[in-house]
Amino acid sequence: MDLSAINPLVLLASLMVAATPILLAALGEVVVEKAGVLNLGVEGMMITGAICGFATAVMTGSPALGFVGAALGGAALSLVFAFLTQVLLSNQVATGLALTLFGLGFSSLLGQNYVGVVPPRTTALHIPVLSDLPIVGRVLFQHDIWVYLSILLVAAVWAALKYSRAGLVLRAVGENHDAAHALGYKVVRIRVAAIMFGGACAGMGGAYLSLVRVPSWTDGITAGAGWIALAIVVFGAWKPWRVMLGAYLFGGITVLQLNLQAAGARVPVEYLSMSPYLITILVLVIMSSNRSKAALNAPASLGRSFHASI
Amino acid sequence: MTDLLRLAGLTKAYPGVIANSDVSFAIAPGEIHALLGENGAGKSTLVKMIYGLVRPDDGQMLLHGAPYAPPEPRAARAAGVAMVFQHFSLFDALNVAENVALGMENPPKLGELAGRIRKVSEAYGLPLDPARLVGDLSAGERQRVEIIRCLLQDPRLLIMDEPTSVLTPQEVAILFQTLRKLAADGTAILYISHKLEEIRALCDSATILRRGKVVATCTPRERSARALAELMVGAVLTPPVRGGAAPGPVALQVRGLNARSPNPFGTALKDISFSVRHGEIVGIAGVAGNGQDELLLALSGEIRAEREAVQVDGAGIGHLGPDERRRLGLVTAPEERLGHAAAPDMSLTENALLTGAIRKGLTRRGFIDWGATRAFAGQIVEGFDVRTPGIGVAARALSGGNLQKFVIGREVLQEPSVLVVNQPTWGVDAAAAAAIRQALIDRAAAGAAVVVISQDLDELLEITDCFAALNGGRLSALRPTEGLTVDEIGLMMGGAHGMEVAHEVA
């Protein structure tokens, strides 16, 4: 094994790139779960966004429009979930799974004509002064714009949840939807909006994979990223900054094991490939065994159906 | 003086029941008006119409002489009508200021709001710290949050729905001081209750509802409690008959019971000790949130404790689960009918199996004898006059009173030697409540030890031999019920729970 083949700076930089799709999806799901809804369909929404974004970018020639298309695609699919769970009161776990299964098949269908197609490139930003800094510049300041936007989104979600009226109402709905309804808040409307936001974010996360990280389209390009995002929401205890930390940790593990594979590590390739998933499980166990804290952070109405009865 | 609110001929019907029929009365500004009636009389529906949650089918409302028909609570609040519900709309994981903000139309910034909360709460004798998490507050303090929420909107009419069910007698006195001050400042109060002594103490006038109709309007102070009760119920209910036989040996002994609450905002039990003899009924009083649920869970076996902390007929059973305790003769009936005592979507037959499997021999080596189970369910329905189309209907189809009769009947018919019930007649109409109380008394007369945990002091005073109060997870010493005064009980329940008071308590 040739460890010298691994460049630590490249490692750290690629960590952020690897983390971004999961961060975007996880952020969206934080908002959804804070509103009291458990949407397990993140994987389906991500991959739908991946193909919608890819197709839009190829057709228009603009990766930015691709991201818009991805957000719309993810949001549209999430609308199905919203309708089923909020209006028709279907079981949230089963509906989320249906979303994933359908999304995987549907995106594969849409992507038939796009296999092997090269998308328009997303270039790295050059920020004056910062990008040219010796070490820090290489690691932090030479990324594409979406990496920075995702971090801004973390800050925006955090601030909105903590300080804005809309954030307060959303949290209230997630805590006790009956009380929120009694006070006159439109629980269903708020939840649908949150679900669509989650869908848009997951879609953009998927687009990042197909347009920037890989970049190309293949069936199953997400490879479980949506499930990892769900795990990271739990790891982050529904707090945006902690979710970002979780996403970066996971990104780090992913690129590390890839680098180890490339450097010819003596561990069989398959065991390295499974390490991110195993570590995610470990992290989940640690988080959930810390009972009291976790219990206080999970929105009390999470997963329960709301039916207004007067 | 023009009336603040005048109701004329209000009528509201639901499929199968007429909730309100031609209700008319008036409230003047600064008047404290009681709305009296037993469970199911139509009080809740009436105030929901006033508050805009429900539209009347017929009739009219006039506010300050102008037509008043709020399409939703927001309109009612804008018109100056505020309501404190019996079941609070609060968010445990958020703090007081956030909770108040959520209940307001255009709340000021949280910092400014916190200041206003402090001011208003002190002015009316209900101090509150805006930064505290609501989940950490006692029931009385949580009610304060609801009241403050209303007061900050400067209401002309404040509606209070059964406010004292969660308060100790001393806390009730504090609340009344607050309400009198509000009335003196010109706010009218519509006070819904079925507690006659309180209404006689507080209210200027009363409208009495029975089965949706107004049966009387009077000045409560001028009538006796008995007269008001008769008007409310429409008949004189005879108090239940007690046997009077001497109690036997100790059946249930609880010694130094400690238990953590499964609920993050619940109350832990601390060093609980009491004993109940065969043939005796022990009452445990306490306002909601002081450990009643936890005590029932510890006695039913859903929370395990140390082996010797709970003993039945001398044998330590604290480590046993619910099924083993049933085998030994200890059965319980929890407070929450739908979801805990019974599974809402399962039939009455299946619900009979829920707890009756062991003592009624409904299973053979794991396999269910549905025939015997159906027979048992039938016995319960017949023996306790449960009104139901059949034993195959889901539990959620029954009315509250009938389901409660089923639940209590299911436990009583298992002929337990120890029976523990939590809030046995909560939300139940008077006739069913009387039947349930008689069933408990009969069971004790047959030799069982009965424990009744209840917020209803009148009920406890009526049927129990000994009395203790649960406060903050601790139990006071047992005292004989005979001769206890309401004041003494209040002190056993913890007085005002140390809540600071801005005005003097008489």
Next chain:
Amino acid sequence: MIRLEKRPTPSRFWTMATPVVAVLLTMVAGGILFAVLGKNPFEAIRTIFWDPLFNPDFAAYSRPQLLVKAGPLILIAIGLSLGFRAGIWNIGAEGQYIMGAIAGAAAGLAFYPADHWWIFPLMVIAGALGGWAWAMIPAILKTRFNTNEILVSLLLVYVAEQVLASMALGAMRDPEGGGFPGSRNLSQWPAAANHELVAGSGMHWGVVAAVVAVIFSYILLQKHMLGFQIRLTGQAPKAARFAGVNPNRLVVVCLGLSGALAGLAGLFEVAGPAGKLSIDFNTGYGFTAIIVAFLGRLHPVGILLAGLLMALTYIGGELAQFMLGLPSAAIQAFQGMLLFFLLAIDILANYRIRIGKAKVA
């Protein structure tokens, strides 16, 4: 104004009609999808649903395939349904299926090329144990650490796939296979093969196991206390505790059982229709079984019928791929739509639709 009003008692009619209506709606929606893809919708639907059973040209080939595909689906779905009823979400059946196949194949191959009567039964037991053990991981993590079983069981699927790759390419590779990935062919080794019991019917031991599982599950749910406790836990967890149900025991039993059944299905597949352990022998049965479980409304007989129906969509889909050039992804999307429609209509069992205001008595 359209409102939803909760029924006092769940409607028996709708409980049984829901899957039928869902299938019909899916056919309509699927038809639209196929039309968009440029295929004649009626021809496509006919090819998928009718031809495999009744078309004189290929029914003789495709009918037996029905049992081959339905067997594992039903077997896995029965196990899943017990857990789902209790609110225990085993989403990782695919992983348990894989691990069962690996364990069973390994147990058998350890004795190659011997010819004892007990080799196949040994493989069956090993397969069940392999799936059971893989399901015990989320079970233990849930009971000891309160970790969400959905995520753990799911993530373990990805791990299982890597283990499979490692085995197929390495430890269990056929030494006489010319360097190609995959184990020895089990279906050609008489002692280990999972034969058809009735020639040409597609009924192998896996199908038999599926039928046994259906019967067992029916008796359990209707007549046994454990079945009652499973139903109770899913509907009213507090009442279940009150009734003395031990929730941890239930988690272990349900996950263990579904894992064992999925592992069995994996073993039967690898020793029968798939023939050998290869990197991609798993075709997503573990996930499709979830759809089968819900389509069958978590009821044993329903699952039996739903499994057959789902198998039909697989075979019909392959036929449509071959005959009409319909992409295979379309079938996956179709199956996902089926679950959507089922979940959407499910509400009618518990709620009534009311138009206009609440009526006066």
